[in-house]
Amino acid sequence: MSSTNFESLVKQWLDIDINPITRGQIEKLWAEKDTTTLTHLLASRISFGTAGLRAKMEAGFNRLNDVTVLQASQGLAKYVQEQISQPHKGVAVVGHDHRHNSREFAKITAVVFGIAGYKVKFLEFKDDSEGASSTLVATPFVPFAVDLFHADVGVMITASHNPAADNGYKVYWNNGCQIIPPHDSGIANAILENLQPWNGVWESYKNFDDFQGDIEFVKESVTKDFYQTLKAKVVLDVGFTNNDYQQLKFVYTPMHGVGHEFVVPIFEDLFKLSENINYHVVKDQASPDPDFKTVRFPNPEEKGALDCAIQTANDENVDLIIANDPDADRFSAAVRDKETGQFRQLTGNEIGFLFANYVIDQKVASGEDLSKVFIVNSTVSSQMIGSMAKKLGFNFCDTLTGFKWIGNKAISLINEGYDVPFGYEEAIGFMFGNVHDKDGLAATTVFLQLYYHYVIKQGISLTDKLEDGFKKFGYFKEFNGYYKFSDLTITEKIFGKIRSSYVNQPQNIGDFKCTYWRDLTIGYESLTPDHFPLLPADSSSQMITGILEPKNADDGQFVRFTARGSGTEPKLKVYIEGKSNTEASAAEFAKNVWFTLRKEWFKPDEYNLEEVHP
Structure with a gap:
């Protein structure tokens, strides 16, 4: 790229951006002639997909900041009005x-929609006397408010x-679900048509406090x-x-997020529980902290994320830990193993089975x-629910990954x-x-009922309940992981080479032995009459599912895997689940498939991938 083009991009940015911090970042890079960094930040645009936008916060058209939030809001407002x-x-x-910056981004969004003529339902208290908590929501x-107000967008x-x-x-979208195609591409196009800030935005x-648009708190x-x-x-x-729930005792962590404010009414009003008697909150993680100081990665699933909660549980001599992620739409739990005395964190599939x-x-x-x-459930989740459905007489189906698909399918079935x-x-x-999206607060509410019902009332540990389920419905064991990388072209290279091999x-x-094959990128499924997949194909994403049988497999022994590119992170995700007549053999089959795919397909040394697995 020539110096003139760089100068043009820098000018485009400085003509739009009013934030002194991000303006200063671009001005400094231009003064230093750091064309490599300027290319990363300005030469391409942050892409809008079914997950919306997600990126590092810094200056540039390829990052999340005041400018890109404004542009996204303008495009979204115009697109929704057209629909x-x-x-x-x-x-x-x-x-x-x-x-960091969440409230400022929300205010920009509210102003844009207000200027576009929308009635804006802003999820804050009008009176900020309660401090920071008056502005935050899970x-x-x-999605709940979208349903409540019959809103057109959230x-x-x-x-x-x-x-x-x-x-x-x-x-x-207006049904309380995350957006699905073709709305993502329609919104992306509308954003490109509304890049210049509207008058008065x-x-x-x-002057947000004096804004005359139709904003209701x-x-x-x-x-x-x-x-x-x-x-x-x-x-x-x-x-x-x-009153039955007084026997509950557990530790809760909101993982430095917003959850604490919203679980207290569940604990104290719904279940009549008392802090420091029935439940203990991890003190160092109780208050919202945008820097997540005690965890390397604020995801309850990540190794070490529950260390503080485990320490609190040991100090208070309780056997249950429950956790939300920082925005409280996910839920996790860990239970103490009675034999070892150590905590065992339940996987998402194990919690999913217990809930079902x-x-x-x-x-x-x-x-x-x-x-x-x-x-x-999604197609990358356990098929154990399908086995349950066949034996117990309820219905089951899977969807593409993401709650945008799960929620929309639920609405379709309800209709x-x-x-x-x-x-x-x-x-x-x-x-x-309560909503057609994942909800860590609802999951917390149901899990406490589940725990009381099985563990306290019936005297059955959750690990024994899982074992009982395996005996009834088959042993399903997962071996999930992912590969991280910095070059975003890696995913297409790997999948392209895979497809060239057969x-x-x-x-x-x-x-x-491969007994089933589905490639939703090219639109192929081996067991349908016309080989057209039952789930929607999407040429813009990479996703392959296969069923493999081990040598000399007994009836019902197989391994199901899905490999896909992440929609929000530079990761290649691999989901593997073995089914067998014992827990050990199901786990061994799943593990063997991971290392087989590693050797045959993913080759981390060749592609410079960072491998993460159990």
């Missing part, structure tokens, strides 16, 4: 978490459990409605009496017809007359009846 059939200009919900509040500013340097712009943002009313709906739809315990089992138990107890019940009480994805995301599908991979 609205009603004569009004629209209703928009806007919320944010505690990350992510599930946005935006949540959060990067969920990404590192502290990141932030994100998550978009919900920056001035209104700088609704956190107080939405919070009240949220808990009423939670109680009505997520208290599943037949014959529920909150509990939900069906309560449906049976209430006398519901299971033939009208559907449970949904067909089915009850969809639960859906999940293995990445500790769980959906119940025609339609491989006959064998290493010592495993």
Whole structure:
């Protein structure tokens, strides 16, 4: 790129940006003639996808900052108005978490929608006398509010459990679900048509308290409605009496996020629990902290993330730990192993099975017809739920990865007359009846009921409950992991080389026989009559699923895997699940497939990949 082009890009940025910090970053780089960094920041645009936007916060068209949030909001506002059939200009919900710049990004978003003529439902208290907490919400509040207000669009500013340097712009459609194609590409095109700041946007943002647009501060009313709906739809315990739950004792961590504020009404109002008697909060992680000081990576699934919670549990002599991720849309749990005395963190699939089992138990107890019940999970999650469905008589289906697909499928099934009480994805995301998205607050509510029902009331440990499920429905054991890299072209290179090694599908991979093949990138599925896949194909993403049989496999022994490129991070994710007649052999089959795919396909040394697995 020539110096003139660099100068043009720098001028484009400085003509738009009013933030002195990000302006200064570009000015400094230009003064130093750091063309390498300027190329990364300015030469390409941050891409808008079904996950919205997510990136590191710094200057540049390829990062998340005031400018790119403004441009995204302008494009989104215009696109949604084009889709609205009603004569009004629209209703928009806007919320944010505690990350650096989250509130500023939310204010920019609210101003843009206000200038576009929307009625904006802003998830803050009008009176900020309660301090920082008056401005924050958990992510599930946005899809809930979209449903509550019959809004046309919702935006949540959060990067969920990404590192502290990141932030994100998550978009919900008018059905309370994250957006799916073709809206993502439609919004992306609308953004490109609305790059220049509209008249009055920056001035209104700088004078937000005096902005004359139609902005209503609704956190107080939405919070009240949220808990009423939670109680009505997520208290599943037949014959529920909150006084029964006094025997619960556990440790809770919000992982430096917003969750603490929102679980207290669940603990104290719904279950009548008392802090320091029934529950203990990890003190160093209790308050919202955008720097996540005690964890390297603020994801409850990551190794070491629960160390502080385990220390607190040991100090308080309790056997259960529950956790939310920083924006409280995910949930995790760990239980003490009675034999070793050590804590065992449950996987997303294990929690998913326990939830499904509990939900069906309560449906049976209430006398519901299971033939009208559907449970949904993503295709990278455990197929154990499908095995349960066949034996117990309820319905099951899987979807593409992501709650945008799980939520939309649930709505479709509900419209067909089915009850969809639960859906999940293995990445500790769980959906119940209050929203059509993952909700860590609802998951917390159900898990406490589940724990009381099985462990306290029936005297069955959760590990024994899992073992009982394996005996009934088959031993399913996962071996999931991922490969990290810096060169974003790596994913296409790897998958391109994989496809060049066979025609339609491989006959064998290493010592495993391939019995089923689905490639949603090219639109192929081996077992359908026309080889057209049952799930939607998407040429813009990489995703292959296969079923492999070990040599001399017994009936019902197989390994199912999915390899896909991440939609939000520079990762190649691999999900592997073995099924066998013992836990040990199922685990061994899954592990062997990981190392077979590593050798045959992913070759971390050749592609310079960082390998992460159990």
